[in-house]
Amino acid sequence: MPELPEVETVREGLSRWVTSRRIATVEVRHPRAVRRYLPGAEHFAAVLAGRTILDARRRGKYLWLPLDSGDAIVGHLGMSGQLLVRPTEAADETHLRIRFTFDDGGTDLRFVDQRTFGGLAVSEGGATLPAEIAHIARDPMDPDFSDTDFVAATRRRRTEVKRALLDQTLISGVGNIYADEALWRARLHGARPTEALTGPAITRLLGHVRDVLGEAIKEGGTSFDALYVNVNGESGYFDRELNVYGREGLPCRRCGTPIRREAFMNRSSFSCPRCQPRPRTAARPTR
DNA sequence: CCGAGCACCTGTCAGC
DNA sequence: TGCTGACAGGTGCTCG
Structure with missing residues (x-):
């Protein structure tokens, strides 16, 4: 699904709504959503708590959120993934897979994915460019695309x-x-x-x-x-x-x-x- | 290196 | 009304 324009639309939203915010808690509701992160769901949550999101970046259909630790949250929406910024009190979506809350309260970041082909991972040292997506070519909207x-x-x-x-x-x-x-x-x-x-x-x-x-x-x-x-x-x-x-x-x-x-x-x-x-x-x- | 086939999932829709 | 099969924006593996 989502191809470059849809992912770019999501990136723009993340840049606006989650940049500079400090993660308070992370709940992984479905293990498949973090299957590419080998240390597992508990470690995923533990390593992200307390980190501040610095930016929202994209290459092709991949997204990543550089963190103040030098790591990054890297993600792919697969066929049906969504990243939603929702009020904390809003009811859980049917296919809610991961929920992030922030120190400032107000809104959550939610990864919702019906078909579970998408997923998130922590990329160690991946703030500049996650190693997980090094094999992905630059996209044609990248100024350095040749x-x-x-x-x-x-x-x-x-x-x-x-x-x-x-x-x-x-x-x-x-x-x-x-x-x-x-x-x-x-x-x-x-x-x-x-x-x-x-x-x-x-x-x-x-x-x-x-x-x-x-x-x-x-x-x-x-x-x-x-x-x-x-x-x-x-x-x-x-x-x-x-x-x-x-x-x-x-x-x-x-x-x-x-x-x-x-x-x-x-x-x-x-x-x-x-x-x-x-x-x-x-x-x-x-x- | 390349392509075919399939696996991974859930949901919707058309046709019977 | 139910059942079945086809189909959906993607990636990544094995096999030949």
Whole structure:
């Protein structure tokens, strides 16, 4: 779910609502929420009590909160995770997994996650960049992202272009929605082999990725239901701007041809049959 | 190195 | 009304 724009929306909320606050207590309500933190739930709570949150940062779909100890809370929302800032007296959410209270009272920080694919961990010494996410590439909104390196690395891959966009070690933050939207804008079918794309074509595609992510951030992200919300529980509005994702059978906004849906990696890909013709052959060696 | 398949979960919706 | 199967924004493992 949440892809870069949704995670960025959450990061902005955390930056505003939890920066400079000192953690009082931590309750882990479900052990799966901290499964990536090997010392376990009790240690998770103990090491965080009394720490002050200094900032809220993001790379791709990962978030981290640098602490005054030099450690960080690192997290991923998975498919259904939410970080909510709620009044302390508000009733527990059905899928409340972790609750943080603060010395100043007022509001809690709650990790709520229906499907439990997400989770939080403490990254020792991870304030600058958690080691747990060192394998994740920079995302295209990062000022230090290198367009030329991305183009070169993509052309070296022998894979399909949508797979490349979803590969978080090549470019991070792009998920199923924004990959389909960027490919539609670039008029490329996701099955096009990367090695057969020219440098300028990949550069143009990258520009569309950056455009669609930026536009979605302005709208507070995409949400089709109450699962994808900011820290105050509010949905974003980018679903109104989607051109292909979820629009099977509806007319392409460029040419009117009904949008097609194809199976892809146990989910779906949406594209325009006319603007984005399938490649004639599967990936093959170029020489 | 790469992809296919699957595991990890809960909930919703369509169809029977 | 219930049951069943398909499907959902992600990651990460094994296997070939």
